[in-house]
Amino acid sequence: MRVRTRVLLLAVAIALPCSAQDKRRDEIKKPLVLASQGSFFVGGESKSVTGGEITVNQMYVQYQIPPNADQHAPVVMVHGCCLSSKTWETTPDGRMGWNEYLVRKNRSVYLADQVSRARSGFDGSIINAVKAGTLPPSQLPNVLTASHQVAWSVFRFGPSFNKPFPDGQFPIEAVDELYKQMIPDLNSLLPSPNPTWKNMAALAVRLHGAVLVGHSESGFFPEQAALIDPSGVKGIVSIEMPCVTTLAPPQVSMLAKIPTLIMFGDHLGDVQGGPANWTTSFDSCQKFVQQLKDAGGNAEMMHLPKLGIRGNSHMLMQDKNNLQLADLILNWIDDHVEGKKGGGSHRR
Amino acid sequence: MRVRTRVLLLAVAIALPCSAQDKRRDEIKKPLVLASQGSFFVGGESKSVTGGEITVNQMYVQYQIPPNADQHAPVVMVHGCCLSSKTWETTPDGRMGWNEYLVRKNRSVYLADQVSRARSGFDGSIINAVKAGTLPPSQLPNVLTASHQVAWSVFRFGPSFNKPFPDGQFPIEAVDELYKQMIPDLNSLLPSPNPTWKNMAALAVRLHGAVLVGHSESGFFPEQAALIDPSGVKGIVSIEMPCVTTLAPPQVSMLAKIPTLIMFGDHLGDVQGGPANWTTSFDSCQKFVQQLKDAGGNAEMMHLPKLGIRGNSHMLMQDKNNLQLADLILNWIDDHVEGKKGGGSHRR
Numbered sequence: 001m002r003v004r005t006r007v008l009l010l011a012v013a014i015a016l017p018c019s020a021q022d023k024r025r026d027e028i029k030k031p032l033v034l035a036s037q038g039s040f041f042v043g044g045e046s047k048s049v050t051g052g053e054i055t056v057n058q059m060y061v062q063y064q065i066p067p068n069a070d071q072h073a074p075v076v077m078v079h080g081c082c083l084s085s086k087t088w089e090t091t092p093d094g095r096m097g098w099n100e101y102l103v104r105k106n107r108s109v110y111l112a113d114q115v116s117r118a119r120s121g122f123d124g125s126i127i128n129a130v131k132a133g134t135l136p137p138s139q140l141p142n143v144l145t146a147s148h149q150v151a152w153s154v155f156r157f158g159p160s161f162n163k164p165f166p167d168g169q170f171p172i173e174a175v176d177e178l179y180k181q182m183i184p185d186l187n188s189l190l191p192s193p194n195p196t197w198k199n200m201a202a203l204a205v206r207l208h209g210a211v212l213v214g215h216s217e218s219g220f221f222p223e224q225a226a227l228i229d230p231s232g233v234k235g236i237v238s239i240e241m242p243c244v245t246t247l248a249p250p251q252v253s254m255l256a257k258i259p260t261l262i263m264f265g266d267h268l269g270d271v272q273g274g275p276a277n278w279t280t281s282f283d284s285c286q287k288f289v290q291q292l293k294d295a296g297g298n299a300e301m302m303h304l305p306k307l308g309i310r311g312n313s314h315m316l317m318q319d320k321n322n323l324q325l326a327d328l329i330l331n332w333i334d335d336h337v338e339g340k341k342g343g344g345s346h347r348r
Numbered sequence: 349m350r351v352r353t354r355v356l357l358l359a360v361a362i363a364l365p366c367s368a369q370d371k372r373r374d375e376i377k378k379p380l381v382l383a384s385q386g387s388f389f390v391g392g393e394s395k396s397v398t399g400g401e402i403t404v405n406q407m408y409v410q411y412q413i414p415p416n417a418d419q420h421a422p423v424v425m426v427h428g429c430c431l432s433s434k435t436w437e438t439t440p441d442g443r444m445g446w447n448e449y450l451v452r453k454n455r456s457v458y459l460a461d462q463v464s465r466a467r468s469g470f471d472g473s474i475i476n477a478v479k480a481g482t483l484p485p486s487q488l489p490n491v492l493t494a495s496h497q498v499a500w501s502v503f504r505f506g507p508s509f510n511k512p513f514p515d516g517q518f519p520i521e522a523v524d525e526l527y528k529q530m531i532p533d534l535n536s537l538l539p540s541p542n543p544t545w546k547n548m549a550a551l552a553v554r555l556h557g558a559v560l561v562g563h564s565e566s567g568f569f570p571e572q573a574a575l576i577d578p579s580g581v582k583g584i585v586s587i588e589m590p591c592v593t594t595l596a597p598p599q600v601s602m603l604a605k606i607p608t609l610i611m612f613g614d615h616l617g618d619v620q621g622g623p624a625n626w627t628t629s630f631d632s633c634q635k636f637v638q639q640l641k642d643a644g645g646n647a648e649m650m651h652l653p654k655l656g657i658r659g660n661s662h663m664l665m666q667d668k669n670n671l672q673l674a675d676l677i678l679n680w681i682d683d684h685v686e687g688k689k690g691g692g693s694h695r696r
Contacts, residue, residue, distance in 0.1 A: 031415055034380040037448065038438035041528040052495030058528040060434065067379055084467040086408065090386035100385065119432040119466045121531025124491035127475065131488040140479040143472035147400030180389040180406040183469025 024323050028096050028104060037064040042206070043115070043199040049125040057191070059199035060119040064099070065108040073234050073337060074108035074207045076200060080216025080241075082146040082185045084118035085111035087215065091318040092177035098317045098326050105330055110203065110210070114218065115196045116186045123189055144185035148175075151182060153274025155314040156267050165267055167311035169319035178315065185217075193224070200225035204232025211235040211333055216314065220244060226258055227251055235337030236260040237329055240314050242281040243288035249295075256297030259336040261329065262289060263302045265312030265319075278314075298336055302328065372671050376444050376452060385412040390554070391463070391547040397473040405539070407547035408467040412447070413456045421582050421685060422456035422555045424548065428564025428589075430494040430533045432466035433459035435563065439666040440525035446665045446674050453678055458551065458558070462566065463544045464534045471537055492533035496523075499530060501622025503662040504615050513615055515659035517667035526663065535565075541572070548573035552580025559583040559681055564662065568592060574606055575599055583685030584608040585677055588662050590629040591636035597643075604645030607684040609677065610637060611650045613660030613667075626662075646684055650676065 044058025061076075062085065077098070079087040088111055089097040102109045116122040129135040146154065149161050157172055158164040164172045187194065200221060204210040209232055212222035219241025226233040227247075236258055243262070247255070262285045268278040285301060292299035304312050304325070312319050319325070392406025409424075410433065425446070427435040436459055437445040450457045464470040477483040494502065497509050505520055506512040512520045535542065548569060552558040557580055560570035567589025574581040575595075584606050591610070595603070610633045616626040633649060640647035652660050652673070660667050667673070 032382040032385065034382070037380065038442075038444075039434060040438060040442070041525060044528045046496075046527075049493070049495065052497035054493055054495055055524070055527040055530065060432075060528075062437075084408075084469075086387060086467055089410075090388060094386075094388070096386075113467070119434050119461070119531065121432075121528075124493045124532035124534075127488055127491045128493075130478070130485050131490065133485065137478050137481065137485055140475055142479065143475045145397070145402055145472050145476075147397065147402055148394075149400035176403070177389060179403040180392045180408075182403065183467065184472035186472075 020327070021324070024327075028101065028323075032100065032104065033067055034103070035065045035067045035069065039063065041120075042112075042203045043195055047123065047125070050128075054123070054125070056121075056123045057115050057195040057199075058120060059115050059196060059203075060113045061110050061203060063108065063110045064103045066103050066106050068106040069108040072105075072107045073333070074110060074210040075102055075213060075333075076110040076112060076203055076207070076210050077213040078112050078114060078196065078200065078215070078218040078221055080218050081187075082144055082151075082182045084181065084183060085113050086181045087315075088317055091171060091322065092174035092181075093171035094174075095171075095320075096323070098322065101323055101326050102330070105326075107330070108207075110207070112196070112200065112203070114187070115194070115199060116189055118183065122186045126189065141186050141189040144187070146182050148179050150274060151179065153271050154276040156265070156271050156278065157313055159270055160272050165270070165311060168267075168313060169311040169321050170313040170315060171318070171320055178318070187217075193228070194221075197221055197224040198228050201229040201232065204234075205229065207232065209234040211237060211337055213237040213239070213329075214241070215239040215317070216241055223255055223260075226255055230254055230258060233258050235333055237263070237333075238285070239263045239316065240265065240278070240281070241285075243285040245284050245287045245291065247291070252291050252295045256292045256295035256299070259298040260289070260292055261300050261302060261332045261336070263316070263325075263329070264304065265314060265316045266305045266310050267313075300332065300336070302332070368672070368675070372675075376449065376671075380448065380452065381415055382451070383413045383415045383417065387411065389468075390460075390551045391543055395471065395473070398476075402471070402473070404469075404471045405463050405543040405547075406468060407463050407544060407551075408461045409458050409551060411456065411458045412451045414451050414454050416454040417456040420453075420455045421681065422458060422558040423450055423561060423681075424458040424460060424551055424555070424558050425561040426460050426462060426544065426548065426563070426566040426569055428566055429535075430492055430499075430530045432529065432531060433461050434529045435663075436665055439519060439670065440522035440529075441519035442522075443519075443668075444671070446670065449671055449674050450678070453674075455678070456555075458555070460544070460548065460551070462535070463542070463547060464538055466531065470534045474537065489534050489537040492535070494530050496527050498622060499527065501619050502624040504613070504619050504626065505661055507618055508620050513618070513659060516615075516661060517613075517659040517669050518661040518663060519666070519668055526666070533565075541576070542569075545569055545572040546576050549577040549580065552582075553577065555580065557582040559585060559685055561585040561587070561677075562589070563587040563665070564589055571603055571608075574603055578602055578606060581606050583681055585611070585681075586633070587611045587664065588613065588626070588629070589633075591633040593632050593635045593639065595639070600639050600643045604640045604643035604647070607646040608637070608640055609648050609650060609680045609684070611664070611673075611677070612652065613662060613664045614653045614658050615661075648680070648684070650680070
């Protein structure tokens with residue numbers, strides 16, 4: 001009987017969710033229920049080319065709305081350089097991405113492909129003009145294609161190529177699947193200011209208020225969108241990018257009205273070579289957070305190692321602890337954007 | 349009392365689904381339940397470029413699996429020229445696309461962006477080489493960008509630009525939203541045979557059997573995939589494209605083992621000018637269907653006007669009667685692929 005009881009207790013212990021990690025794992029196994037889903041475009045204008053008109057500068061957006069979406073502000077996520085919205089979906093090793101996890105946490109989620117990338121398309125007319133000889137090759141866009149080597153260093157998978165950090169959170173055994181996500185970046189074709197910024201601001205208005213999330217190349221896009229039109233921007237989450245610290249005081253004051261979270265992972269100074277300098281980026285964002293605070297803003301620098309969370313790469317939405325990090329962001333939104341701890345001057 | 353009864357009867361009549369159309373409309377309002385969803389890549393290989401290696405020829409696939417998916421074969425859908433998987437999603441006027449409708453009809457749905465398009469990315473190294481002067485401009489890809497004018501004629505929205513057919517099924521008031529879906533087509537960069545074909549065949553095998561659906565540029569891709577490896581191809585749905593009628597007899601025999609549906613819309617000969625010749629395409633597919641039948645195949649040409657269904661454009665998955673057409677395809681799959689009327693030699 002004693003043995004039996006022990007076995008029973010053990011079975012109960014295994015069956016019960018005994019940690020946040022287990023709870024998360026059980027939750028995400030349930031069927032996913034959606035009130036609705038779909039896709040649409042924001043922005044876009046006609047341009048005359050040989051043979052008629054084409055549409056350029058439109059931004060493709062894919063969304064899912066859970067049944068209890070009205071509990072929370074919608075979340076708009078925009079990917080970084082040489083990537084698409086795939087960034088936020090199934091991780092390279094096949095785990096759930098932030099897109100679905102946030103829906104399961106009762107948030108409407110909007111994934112945007114940057115203007116000139118992926119399903120948003122790009123203006124190909126210059127390439128044809130150079131091929132036809134009516135424009136010189138110097139007019140071609142600079143196509144940014146991150147090689148495996150560049151990705152390894154910029155995304156901080158390890159100190160040098162193919163040598164991972166021992167405590168690295170990125171699922172390095174599936175790095176080849178990440179390389180497949182990396183697609184040419186034609187942002188050099190875009191007019192200035194980048195139409196993605198205006199489109200993000202317009203999307204936030206269309207949604208009657210949203211939290212904007214950017215990463216890497218797009219990390220400061222939520223701020224840039226808010227500088228164009230802050231009226232729909234209820235909160236900003238900026239992940240791993242250089243911050244602009246030269247904004248004019250009225251711009252800083254405008255941004256200070258929007259609760260802002262900045263998140264950085266681990267090993268910022270531990271990679272040799274490569275085009276990124278993450279300690280400089282981190283320092284610029286610390287300065288930016290201080291500027292917002294000095295202007296009365298509700299701004300936070302969340303440096304994961306400071307919370308005891310170690311080994312996170314630049315692709316932290318794909319790291320092994322990605323859902324733990326998602327919870328950190330969601331809790332921050334609940335507290336700082338949706339009012340449980342004040343802030344959010346754009347609350348509705 | 350008599351008046352009251354009449355009002356009541358009228359109310360009941362309005363409330364009850366009184367037609368297939370009404371039934372469809374009610375069904376699609378319910379919350380959507382998914383067993384799972386996600387995205388992944390098929391194929392892809394490393395290529396050495398200046399600065400390291402990149403991955404090319406991978407195919408991005410997004411999927412949704414309903415709770416009762418085991419009732420039916422999975423469906424893989426591949427879009428046409430100058431488009432992405434957006435083709436199958438929310439229509440330009442905001443109605444439900446085939447992607448979600450099929451999931452609601454208990455099919456697992458897999459949407460693939462063609463290799464070199466949208467989230468599948470493309471090989472941008474040639475553009476950089478021409479810009480750097482190491483390759484001549486003649487080596488640039490021919491970027492296919494369909495202008496509004498070309499789209500109007502090829503997609504058969506009306507006899508001439510901005511003049512719609514009076515009975516046209518395309519939601520022409522939202523044509524600007526379709527134009528936003530049209531993105532540069534870089535298939536001219538691809539090696540031969542087109543890697544999308546091999547990737548589609550591999551995907552069908554990975555799914556332990558699937559129905560492959562192609563449209564326009566990709567209309568004959570299911571056949572091309574099956575010619576590479578038929579083992580996973582349980583059925584083929586080819587929509588509006590030119591058919592290859594010069595296959596060798598062993599190739600025709602191989603394809604004849606796979607139930608095949610070909611679908612064409614209306615107004616095939618009613619558009620002036622433009623690069624497409626839909627009557628020629630239709631004739632080639634009638635010949636192809638006959639070739640399959642002569643080889644003992646289960647093949648069908650479904651010409652919608654012959655069924656009394658009028659006004660369908662080339663973009664029939666976005667037309668106002670798109671769900672009616674989806675039902676035609678699903679019924680055909682049930683009958684001819686899943687065995688209710690025999691055929692399907694690749695059944696499992």
